[in-house]
Amino acid sequence: MKRAFCYDWHSSHKFQLMQKIDLHSHSTISDGSYTPSELVSYAAGQGVTVMALTDHDDTGGLEEARQAAEVHGIRLINGVEISVSWKGRTIHIVGLNVDPAYPPMAAGLEAIRAGRLIRAEAMSVELEKVGIPGSLDGARQYAKERIISRTHFARFLVANGHAKDVKAVFKHFLVKGKPGYVSHNWAGMNEAIGWIRESGGIAVLAHPGRYDIGKTTLHALFADFKAAGGEAVEVVSGSHTPDQYKQFAEFARQYDLLASSGSDYHGPTHNYFDMGRLPPLPEVCKPVWERFGIE
Numbered sequence: 001m002k003r004a005f006c007y008d009w010h011s012s013h014k015f016q017l018m019q020k021i022d023l024h025s026h027s028t029i030s031d032g033s034y035t036p037s038e039l040v041s042y043a044a045g046q047g048v049t050v051m052a053l054t055d056h057d058d059t060g061g062l063e064e065a066r067q068a069a070e071v072h073g074i075r076l077i078n079g080v081e082i083s084v085s086w087k088g089r090t091i092h093i094v095g096l097n098v099d100p101a102y103p104p105m106a107a108g109l110e111a112i113r114a115g116r117l118i119r120a121e122a123m124s125v126e127l128e129k130v131g132i133p134g135s136l137d138g139a140r141q142y143a144k145e146r147i148i149s150r151t152h153f154a155r156f157l158v159a160n161g162h163a164k165d166v167k168a169v170f171k172h173f174l175v176k177g178k179p180g181y182v183s184h185n186w187a188g189m190n191e192a193i194g195w196i197r198e199s200g201g202i203a204v205l206a207h208p209g210r211y212d213i214g215k216t217t218l219h220a221l222f223a224d225f226k227a228a229g230g231e232a233v234e235v236v237s238g239s240h241t242p243d244q245y246k247q248f249a250e251f252a253r254q255y256d257l258l259a260s261s262g263s264d265y266h267g268p269t270h271n272y273f274d275m276g277r278l279p280p281l282p283e284v285c286k287p288v289w290e291r292f293g294i295e
Helices: 010-020 036-045 062-070 103-129 135-140 150-159 168-172 189-198 215-227 242-254 288-292
Strands: 021-023 048-053 073-087 089-096 203-207 232-236 260-262
Touching: 021 215, 036 062, 048 062, 062 073, 062 215, 073 168, 073 189, 089 189, 089 215, 089 260, 103 135, 103 150, 103 189, 135 150, 150 168, 168 203, 189 203, 189 215, 203 215, 215 242, 242 260, 260 288
Parallel strands: 021 048, 048 073, 203 232, 232 260
Antiparallel strands: 073 089, 089 203
């Protein structure tokens, strides 16, 4: 049987070079710097013609983004990035083309957001233990909507001189074994992928190169993701290296997954890769956006 992933259509490669596609980005609804409409406007200025707004555990910005997309002539794909617990680790699963009104998804995301607040309160206690008071109120100054994330704490820590930038924060704080880290149980993998699929969407394993796991565990993650109904993986991500593009193109081939591409853009002061500047997918990849009628 021919795998859905592999193909030799040079026209698809040329298409991606001409039409800039970004299927992973964040607004102020979660931890981005721009409002949904500002983000769409920025993307348009960068030449992006197809984008997904994938805020963490929240679809509240999609309507505003859609209205802006109509103004700027951008094709907007409804998205969300769901926090998932897997074998004691936190991973992220992007849902593309989801229905934000699907009741089980809406209820599940609301529960995750409530859990985020509980975690934020615990993180502030841990930071206070190492002489950093007021972090919860400080993080709230950067959280403009319903979510308080580690990124908001990171911005507070940078602003108050505890780290030189957000990247440094995630080396010295808020991660396992460092001050401010708090473990938390998110949605289960089967649960999150179920919400995505049942709402009409496609589940995408986000930025697998960011997970600090060995090769054997990485294969276990892909196998479980595929078994749960996952259909795609971010091959080109703002946080991946060129070698990782090749690595995850091969994982996509092995696990018969479609390939996605996204900058994971959060704003000018916290981004891995700018919108409109992503390299093309490896030619062996079959893009996930073909499922949306984009060829």
